[in-house]
């Protein structure tokens with residue numbers, strides 16, 4: 001059994017009349033990868049900023065490695081590193097110079113700074129780019145450098161705010177490998193993401209955020225069991241047909257796009273049966289499409305009564 005390295009209890013935060021966090025509570029086990037999954041604007045960055053002592057919550061408590069962040073913010077800062085959504089490196093310096101500066105800011109001796117810089121450049125596959133200006137780096141290289149800089153002080157907990165947003169698929173995959181390597185060193189990684197697939201690939205535990213709270217949490221397997229492996233999406237040309245089809249098949253209706261999503265195992269026989277049921281009632285869909293579950297499916301299935309019955 002792991003012990004909790006992050007404990008969050010009943011966190012609340014509003015900006016004016018806008019409530020962003022509304023009673024957020026969760027625990028993160030030491031040495032694991034924890035993913036906070038939520039849509040744009042759901043409050044992920046706000047959460048990470050509060051946990052890393054940059055923003056004050058209005059209510060609730062956060063303990064990092066047993067320390068209350070309000071009582072011991074400076075001790076907490078020594079244990080953590082934060083890498084933001086937008087790389088905070090100096091573009092007009094080389095990668096190596098950026099690392100040097102961070103080393104000096106950490107008050108390390110010059111020999112130690114050089115050693116650690118070399119180590120980090122190697123670990124993050126930046127040796128060839130070390131002497132090039134950061135403004136010539138690709139998005140993936142910048143992210144890697146940003147994380148390398150934040151690791152200068154050997155933190156116990158690494159906060160990564162949407163580490164792959166805006167990266168191409170190849171750089172995203174490289175970043176995933178890197179995060180997995182970091183996790184193997186025993187650090188705790190707290191990451192935020194909008195991508196179900198990313199949380200699935202990386203996280204030991206996933207917490208889904210909606211309406212300022214955690215609405216579901218579990219392993220990727222738990223969540224997948226809940227939402228089904230694949231979806232079939234039926235399109236209709238009239239709201240009446242959509243509603244009738246939903247009445248017969250009990251799926252998730254989208255009345256704007258006039259589509260009905262159903263869990264499926266992806267078998268053609270199953271699809272034939274569905275279409276037969278509709279045909280017998282004089283309903284013909286205008287389109288039929290198989291697709292992977294999305295974050296929307298998770299939200300929809302969480303809020304549907306059927307899902308509540310089978311929730312993890």
Ligand SMILES: Nc1ncnc2c1ncn2[C@@H]1O[C@H](COP(=O)(O)OP(=O)(O)OP(=O)(O)O)[C@@H](O)[C@H]1O
Nearest residue numbers: 015020038039040041042043044045046047162194
């Ligand atoms: N300093 C602030 N002042 C006012 N509103 C803010 C402030 N910071 C965040 N917000 C608002 O709080 C909400 C949550 O923002 P937050 O950045 O935490 O979301 P997020 O889940 O990280 O989204 P994204 O994926 O877009 O970064 C948004 O509606 C945002 O506009």
